[in-house]
Amino acid sequence: MNATAILKLHEIKKTPGRISIIKTLQDGCKPLSENEIKDAMAENYDRITFYRNIQTLSAAGIIHKIVVDNTLVRYGLNCCEAQHEHHFHRNEHAHFYCESCQNVVCLEQVQIPQFNLPTGYKSVDSDIIIRGKCEKCSGS
Amino acid sequence: MNATAILKLHEIKKTPGRISIIKTLQDGCKPLSENEIKDAMAENYDRITFYRNIQTLSAAGIIHKIVVDNTLVRYGLNCCEAQHEHHFHRNEHAHFYCESCQNVVCLEQVQIPQFNLPTGYKSVDSDIIIRGKCEKCSGS
């Protein structure tokens, strides 16, 4: 689905900045950092607008923020299935962070476990970051 | 175990800043933010020294950093068992973040699952943050 269609589906105004962010993430085929998106957007990029659009796109369920570390944040495009939902739908999945190539991979297929919490604790959702080496970097 | 003993055990120099951080975390009985530690340390606090000591204590396995969000970081004291290890030993456990009271709880007893990763992916460790309501805040 193209950027314009995604925005229309979620009833969000089509603006150059938002189109740019979505297209960049589609082209990148993986979660990207602010700087990577910035570089791709070139003169289209404004930092304040970027943060606001990330907020908007995130709240709409179009993208999700991946916090690998407090100084290492990536933004990933939600999968196509999630894009068909009109309402907010968190596309919950774990993430893999490769300590060699620094890439983040969305592990759509990895089952999020049911954690056995102490009595009285109610879980709403969870963030799972698995660190290690990806396929390319572990082959040696 | 008191702060001095912990530092000696890990062969790290005993300094006021480090003692302060450890004592504050012991008194707090829960993971604390930089600001909470700062307030407890009062005039003892220096921001640069704090960051460096967090780095040192963390590398030694005395404390661990919990990144709930990129703008929401806490530091937790490692449990006593881990303190008996001379070498670095990551005391791996999941964390619970209460969206009502903003407290973080170390879930020592929650089993870290074996994630079924795609072929070639090697896991080293993982960060698990479970969000929801804690015992006190869910009772209503």
Place this chain on the structure above:
DNA sequence: TATTCAAATGAAACAATGTTGCAAAGATAC
């Protein structure tokens, strides 16, 4: 197509967070 109005933008200014270099002070071994 022109009009309209709410929403989005971009500039400035600010706030918080994290890092580096370096001289002075302090902790431990002797």
Place this chain on the structure above:
DNA sequence: GTATCTTTGCAACATTGTTTCATTTGAATA
């Protein structure tokens, strides 16, 4: 107590994130 190496604290800087407000723009409607 003295020597030595580590740690501290200051200054300065870099990065990341937020708020306010006047201006511009998107898109619904006439």
